Amino acid sequence: MTDTFQRIAPEQARELLAQGAQLVDIRDAQSFANGHIPGARHLDNQSLHAFIAQADFDQPLIVNCYHGMSSQGAAAFLAQQGFSQVYSLEGGFERWRLMYPQELSRDLG
Structure with missing residues (x-):
């Protein structure tokens, strides 16, 4: 088990x-609803413990935020919780949005 994470590019x-x-995705709920990477699960302080309780620790885990800064702290925390492969998305959602504008989801509700 390791308590470190790696930074990875959108590719x-x-x-x-x-x-x-x-x-x-650890951005605020409004930003997440307005657009996120397909398949992302919104994670905040309220949902964190439930996520960890039901998570698959052997599957790679990618953490994204706005620009790739906050996700590093969250990735380090999640690695300490026992996830075997944790990654922080370099450039965060904003870089993904610029590189893959056709690959975005919105919560229509």
């Missing part, structure tokens, strides 16, 4: 997601 994140990696 690498896309490959991992195609292979079944988990993706969590």
